[in-house]
Amino acid sequence: MAWREDRITIHDRTLEARNDDALPGRPARLDRRNGRRMIELHRSKGGLGEISVALRRRDRAVCYRRNGELQSLVDNRGRNLMPSFDAVVDVLAQERAERVLVLGHGGGVVATMLHRKGIDVIAVDIDPRAKRLAQLFFGAPPCLKVVNSDAAAYVAAAPERSFRAVVVDFQDSEATPAAYLSEAFWRETIGLLSDQGLVVIKVSNWLRLGADWSAFQRTLAAADLDWIALGDELACGHRLLVSYGA
Incomplete structure (x- = not known):
């Protein structure tokens, strides 16, 4: 790789x-x-x-x-203050992604930023509270499509070649999500991409500096995510990992 x-x-x-x-x-x-x-x-x-x-x-x-x-x-005007989120949106804007799947909704900031740029976006979050709280406190529009589902389950069931890009950002603790170390999950994620599609992964310090980093790299390689750009460390400690589909 x-x-x-x-x-x-x-x-x-x-x-x-x-x-x-x-x-x-x-x-x-x-x-x-x-x-x-x-x-x-x-x-x-x-x-x-x-x-x-x-x-x-x-x-x-x-x-x-x-x-x-x-x-x-x-901030007090609803503008994003997380540098990793700005970086995600910058990458997708550079690639002119027109339809994006966001795995991990949280406060809905990434999905909202993409929506405001005219991008067709679907967000997925396992927590049923996320959609309401994102609308109530973070300005997420009611028309934004948010699916309450486990990320891996959604990916497995979604139609193939239905997105230009997939954003993966659902590690919310030190424990590495099982899907991150699943070859099947990454192969199914690649299967969702249209021609010249890309996968954008927010890599936390928990992952990059933790015991699972080598296993994570091997899993991506086994799933044929073999052309990868690993961005510089952002001041928040995260990096972006970008891979292009076949």
């Missing part, structure tokens, strides 16, 4: 965003020692864990966290 970094330009706008709640090595959690930093807007517990939405006092940014981990962050 060839790991290359010369085909995709990924822009990092972190310094503009001043997103200091998502720096490498810093847990993105509410500071319970100083509750005055945050105003809690929502908290709920379910079978998939706890979701909280809070307003950051110093700049009125709104944060979406699942089990304490930051998943979405927007």
